[in-house]
Amino acid sequence: MEIPYIVDERPDTGIYNAKLGIWLFLASEVMLFGGLFSSYVFLRLGAPVGAFHEWGQELNIPLATLNTLILISSSMTMVMSWVSLKMNDFKKFKLYMALTLLCALCFLVIKYLEYSAKIHHHIYPSTNTFYAIYFTLTGLHGLHIIGGMVVLFYLWVPGSNMWKIKPEQFTNRIEIVGLYWHFVDLVWIFLFPILYLL
Amino acid sequence: MNAHSHREESFFRKYIWSTDHKIIGLQYGLTALLFLSVGFFLMMVMRWQLAYPETPIPFVGSFFGEDGILLPEIYNSLGAMHGTIMIFLGVVPLAVGAFGNYLVPLQIGAPDMAFPKLNAASYWSYFIGGVIMMGSFFSEEGAARSGWTSYPPLADIEVGQTIWLIGMVFLITSSLLGSMNIITTIVQLRAPGLTWRRLPFFVWTQLVTSFLLVLAFPPLEAAAVLQLMDRVAGTSFFLPSGLVISGEALAVSGGGSPLLWQHLFWFLAHPEVYVLILPAMGIVSEVIANNTRKPLWGYNSLVFSVIFLGFMSFVVWAHHMFLTGMGTAMSSFFQITTMIISIPSVIILSALFISLWGASIRFNTPMLFALAFLPMFGIGGLTGLPLGIAASDIYLHDTYYVIGHFHYVVAPGTIFALFAGIYYWYPKITGRRMNERLGQLHFWPSLLFMNGVFMPMFIQGLAGVSRRLWDGGLEYAHAAGVLQWNEFMSISAWLLGISQIPFIINIFFSLKRGEKVDRNPWEATTLEWVAPSPPLPHINFETLPEVHREAYEYSVPGRNRDFTPQTEPKKG
Amino acid sequence: MSSGDDVDIQSHIKVYMMVFASLAVLTIVTVSASYLDLTSGEAIFLALVIASIKGSLVACFFMHLISEKALITWVLMLTAGFFFILMFLPMASFIDQAQIG
Numbered sequence: 001m002e003i004p005y006i007v008d009e010r011p012d013t014g015i016y017n018a019k020l021g022i023w024l025f026l027a028s029e030v031m032l033f034g035g036l037f038s039s040y041v042f043l044r045l046g047a048p049v050g051a052f053h054e055w056g057q058e059l060n061i062p063l064a065t066l067n068t069l070i071l072i073s074s075s076m077t078m079v080m081s082w083v084s085l086k087m088n089d090f091k092k093f094k095l096y097m098a099l100t101l102l103c104a105l106c107f108l109v110i111k112y113l114e115y116s117a118k119i120h121h122h123i124y125p126s127t128n129t130f131y132a133i134y135f136t137l138t139g140l141h142g143l144h145i146i147g148g149m150v151v152l153f154y155l156w157v158p159g160s161n162m163w164k165i166k167p168e169q170f171t172n173r174i175e176i177v178g179l180y181w182h183f184v185d186l187v188w189i190f191l192f193p194i195l196y197l198l
Numbered sequence: 199m200n201a202h203s204h205r206e207e208s209f210f211r212k213y214i215w216s217t218d219h220k221i222i223g224l225q226y227g228l229t230a231l232l233f234l235s236v237g238f239f240l241m242m243v244m245r246w247q248l249a250y251p252e253t254p255i256p257f258v259g260s261f262f263g264e265d266g267i268l269l270p271e272i273y274n275s276l277g278a279m280h281g282t283i284m285i286f287l288g289v290v291p292l293a294v295g296a297f298g299n300y301l302v303p304l305q306i307g308a309p310d311m312a313f314p315k316l317n318a319a320s321y322w323s324y325f326i327g328g329v330i331m332m333g334s335f336f337s338e339e340g341a342a343r344s345g346w347t348s349y350p351p352l353a354d355i356e357v358g359q360t361i362w363l364i365g366m367v368f369l370i371t372s373s374l375l376g377s378m379n380i381i382t383t384i385v386q387l388r389a390p391g392l393t394w395r396r397l398p399f400f401v402w403t404q405l406v407t408s409f410l411l412v413l414a415f416p417p418l419e420a421a422a423v424l425q426l427m428d429r430v431a432g433t434s435f436f437l438p439s440g441l442v443i444s445g446e447a448l449a450v451s452g453g454g455s456p457l458l459w460q461h462l463f464w465f466l467a468h469p470e471v472y473v474l475i476l477p478a479m480g481i482v483s484e485v486i487a488n489n490t491r492k493p494l495w496g497y498n499s500l501v502f503s504v505i506f507l508g509f510m511s512f513v514v515w516a517h518h519m520f521l522t523g524m525g526t527a528m529s530s531f532f533q534i535t536t537m538i539i540s541i542p543s544v545i546i547l548s549a550l551f552i553s554l555w556g557a558s559i560r561f562n563t564p565m566l567f568a569l570a571f572l573p574m575f576g577i578g579g580l581t582g583l584p585l586g587i588a589a590s591d592i593y594l595h596d597t598y599y600v601i602g603h604f605h606y607v608v609a610p611g612t613i614f615a616l617f618a619g620i621y622y623w624y625p626k627i628t629g630r631r632m633n634e635r636l637g638q639l640h641f642w643p644s645l646l647f648m649n650g651v652f653m654p655m656f657i658q659g660l661a662g663v664s665r666r667l668w669d670g671g672l673e674y675a676h677a678a679g680v681l682q683w684n685e686f687m688s689i690s691a692w693l694l695g696i697s698q699i700p701f702i703i704n705i706f707f708s709l710k711r712g713e714k715v716d717r718n719p720w721e722a723t724t725l726e727w728v729a730p731s732p733p734l735p736h737i738n739f740e741t742l743p744e745v746h747r748e749a750y751e752y753s754v755p756g757r758n759r760d761f762t763p764q765t766e767p768k769k770g
Numbered sequence: 771m772s773s774g775d776d777v778d779i780q781s782h783i784k785v786y787m788m789v790f791a792s793l794a795v796l797t798i799v800t801v802s803a804s805y806l807d808l809t810s811g812e813a814i815f816l817a818l819v820i821a822s823i824k825g826s827l828v829a830c831f832f833m834h835l836i837s838e839k840a841l842i843t844w845v846l847m848l849t850a851g852f853f854f855i856l857m858f859l860p861m862a863s864f865i866d867q868a869q870i871g
Contacts (some may be wrong), residue, residue, distance in 0.1 A: 003310055005386050005467045014839040017386045023842050026376040027849040028416045034853045035462050038860055042458045045864050053810065061801060067361065068797050076790040079832050081784070087779055126432035129453040133435075136427055146623030182832040189824045192797075192816035197804040385841070413852050457867075512852050516863060525866030622830040 007169050022176045026183050033113030033187055036137055039086060040194060043129045053198060055130035060114055064196045068111050068188065075185040079179050085171045090163060093174075097156040099180070103147045113140055134195050141191060144184045151177050217314035218726060218736050222321050223300030224627070230599035233328060234613075235698075237283035240276045242695055248670035249274055249688035253262035270668040274343035275358065276440040277666060279331070281346025283360070285470065286369050287328050289608060293477035294373070295324065298380050298404045301623065304726035304733060305398050307389025308557075312382040320375035327368030334361040345666065347463060350436035350456045354428045355443060362427045370419045377408035384408075387724065391466070391745035396764065398724045398749040399487075399494060402501050403480030406508040407473050414512065421462035457522055464515035468684075470709035472609055475575070476629075478545055478615030482568045486550055488722045489565035490557035491760050493750040496549040500711040510539040520588045520596050529588045536586035542556045543579055547572060563637030567618035570645050573609060578606030581656065596666075596693075599659020600667050602652050610648040617701070624705075625719045630712030630739055636704040643697035650690030654683035723751055723762045729767050785798045796824050 004010070005017050013020070044052045081096035118124075118131075125135040155177060162170040216222060246255045247268040257265025268276075303311055311317045334341040342362035344353035353359050384405050388397070424435040432450060436459045439452030487494045494500060516524060516532040517594045524532075550572055559565065581603040586591040594600060617640075624632045663679040668682050671677030718727040729739050743765050751762040800820040804813065830836040835843070 003308075003312065003387070005315070010386050013385060015841060017382055020382045020385060020841065020845075021313060021316075021378055023845055024381055024412055025374075027845055028374050028378070028412045030416075030849050030853055031413050031421050031856065032416035034856045035417030035465070036424075038417070038857050039420065039424060039458055039462070041857065041861055042455060042461070042864060043435070044457050045454070045578075045861065045868075047453055050810070061804070064800050065797060069794060072790065072797070075793075075828065075832055079786050083779060083783060083786075124432070126434070128449060128451045131432055132427065132431075132433035132451075132454075135431070136423065136433070136796045140423065141548060143849075156840050179833055182772065182828050185832075186825050186828045186829060190821050193800055193804075193821050197800065197817050198814055409848070413849060417856060457864075458860070461863070465856060512855055516859070519863075523867060524863055525869060528863040528866045764821070 005178045071185050078181045082174045210676045219311045227296030236290040240280045244276050245688035245691045249685040251669045252627035253275045273668045275341040280597050302358045306386035307725045309737045320372045323372035326363045330365035364420045366422050370415050373411050374695040377411035380408040389743050396748050399483040400480035403476040407476045410469040416468035417462045431512045464518045466516040469511040481615045481619040482571045485564045485568040485622050487750045489560040491752045492557045495553040503545045520591045564618045566621035566641045567614045571614045574610035597659035598655040598663045602655030605652045632708045636700045639700040647690045
């Protein structure tokens with residue numbers, strides 16, 4: 001007796017196990033970032049009027065805009081790699097995965113440049129509550145990017161052998177990691193305005 | 199049957215890095231029982247100091263101070279770690295990790311959990327978290343000493359807290375992985391025919407509990423990260439401006455809010471209370487249905503109540519914060535939601551009481567514990583009402599009354615239910631029944647001494663004795679009239695510890711010498727009793743069970759047996 | 771997925787392209803808007819509206835929520851409910867507290 005519905009969908013729910021699993025995980029992630037966003041609001045309300053806006057002026061908006069565009073692009077290439085598998089085009093899948101990883105790497109490099117510029121100007125998490133939440137939120141988001149990259153890399157090279165044996169399960173895996181990746185993008189879409197623009 | 203079940207597994211694969219939900223359940227169970235005894239031991243040491251302040255502790259005193267006298271800072275550590283260990287390392291892993299893991303797949307007729315590897319990862323994450331927590335006692339700074347609630351600013355500056363936070367991150371990860379697994383398993387792997395309305399009530403409680411864990415734990419993880427930043431990176435999330443410590447201004451930017459921690463903490467910690475109690479209600483319901491030989495009274499109202507409890511538990515948290523200077527509007531809001539949430543609890547308790555009515559009850563050990571759960575949880579619940587009303591809470595807040603209240607819910611409540619569960623499902627796990635005489639010898643003194651420990655706390659609390667006092671209130675005139683209870687409670691606590699010896703003996707004794715039983719020793723209806731005892735490794739059942747009936751068809755008139763298993767096909 | 775979906779895939783790709791383009795445009799819009807002379811309340815409102823539109827686009831199309839099964843939608847609605855409780859109850863209590871002074 002194998003565990004049922006690893007690949008196929010259960011008739012009455014219409015989904016396979018990992019799909020529900022990843023959405024539950026993302027639900028918990030929503031609550032994790034929810035707790036942090038809630039902290040942001042709480043601290044912003046507690047700070048002197050306009051202070052959060054003023055402290056945020058030191059941030060580099062053009063670089064962050066570029067990073068936003070990079071992350072959106074990586075979401076696009078991610079979904080394309082899944083579509084490629086759907087069309088049985090393994091080579092294209094490999095290419096799009098490579099592009100996704102490249103985007104992620106670019107994002108991290110730019111993030112690193114931003115961080116080092118801050119530290120160069122003697123701005124640390126301890127400087128004020130705005131930078132405390134800025135470094136915590138972007139740092140945690142960065143960790144999510146790194147975690148995602150590890151999984152993406154695994155599925156790009158060593159894990160992709162599965163395509164030959166169990167193509168359907170492999171396609172499901174790409175869909176699952178894709179959902180995670182889009183979620184990380186989605187978090188950034190909210191982080192970007194609240195940290196850089198407001 | 200596939201090759202999987204015949205493959206010889208190495209000892210390591212079979213018992214250490216196992217992916218079989220039954221082994222993982224047992225790993226959880228044994229580890230959690232071990233931690234429960236550690237937490238209990240810490241409390242027994244604290245009770246010495248409360249009963250006989252500043253006298254050397256017998257036997258173990260040398261661990262706690264040079265002359266065997268408990269130092270105040272160690273007392274604080276013991277208090278913080280007693281709470282942490284009991285909740286996060288003891289009761290939750292036992293109720294959800296052990297019972298959930300072992301029983302949910304069996305009760306829904308599944309071969310395993312949906313994600314066996316994640317399941318193993320969940321246990322090992324818990325194990326690492328536990329090791330870190332225990333290790334903190336031996337670290338240079340010592341264990342955390344800011345209470346299990348870790349309120350800043352104290353927790354931001356007091357020693358030992360960093361390791362506690364790191365341990366918590368592992369424990370939270372473990373709970374998240376485990377509960378996602380349980381939800382997916384229940385939703386996706388139910389046996390053919392097992393519709394939602396045929397689900398055993400225990401499975402319902404596990405489902406709701408897991409949702410609470412998935413959605414309530416992450417904000418605490420966020421809070422733990424913030425507190426870790428405060429301690430490691432020097433941020434001021436929870437530190438207000440102008441904080442002065444020992445006459446010196448604290449060198450931080452300030453601008454943070456200690457209340458923020460309380461919001462995030464209680465956003466988890468109130469649902470956590472229901473995480474502690476719901477699986478217990480599930481276990482008690484199973485035991486009561488079986489031993490009354492009657493269907494549970496009001497299955498539908500039980501299910502709706504438990505779902506409603508789950509929802510409401512997210513909007514009551516600030517009743518822990520009435521004394522933070524919250525405005526009247528918010529106080530009223532949380533007061534009302536708190537009163538509302540008591541309704542489904544009362545419905546569940548009433549339904550279980552009514553289930554007893556007119557039954558010919560089998561008074562075996564599991565049933566005794568389950569029956570004791572009902573009034574004990576009742577006391578715990580009803581004494582909570584004055585704490586949910588802001589006006590009376592202002593007087594009772596942080597007194598021994600609160601300690602008495604939640605211990606009645608968790609100790610003679612949840613832990614009795616867990617004992618009932620262990621006695622009830624032990625034959626399924628081992629193929630042997632636990633010794634009935636030793637069981638009775640465990641139950642009666644436990645019931646007596648539990649009340650001996652916790653009942654006087656209400657008296658002390660009403661007299662205004664504060665909860666975290668190292669000397670038990672010796673310095674306060676208002677406490678003088680009730681301090682004689684300290685010795686009584688402490689002796690009860692030690693006797694309660696001694697009363698657990700028959701249980702420990704019973705576990706090991708019955709493993710070899712207990713009465714051998716077949717699949718269904720209690721003549722029960724649910725699916726786990728269809729599997730062999732113990733269930734087959736990795737696949738549980740010889741053939742996939744098919745479900746034809748509701749969960750509790752006991753004593754249906756006109757049938758030749760007084761129970762009808764869920765797998766029995768309907769005629770015609 | 772059934773083989774009938776293969777025909778749809780080309781149109782799916784078109785949708786993804788359009789979503790991608792809208793996301794890029796909205797990013798530019800929200801950055802430009804931040805340079806406008808708005809009051810802080812208006813700026814917050816505008817930025818959050820744009821972010822919500824972008825987030826919904828990602829969730830609905832890249833994450834296929836628009837055609838996802840009811841079960842997933844229920845789980846997410848539950849989560850969204852608790853998310854808003856987590857956002858707004860602490861905020862409400864902060865404001866309530868501030869009024870007492």
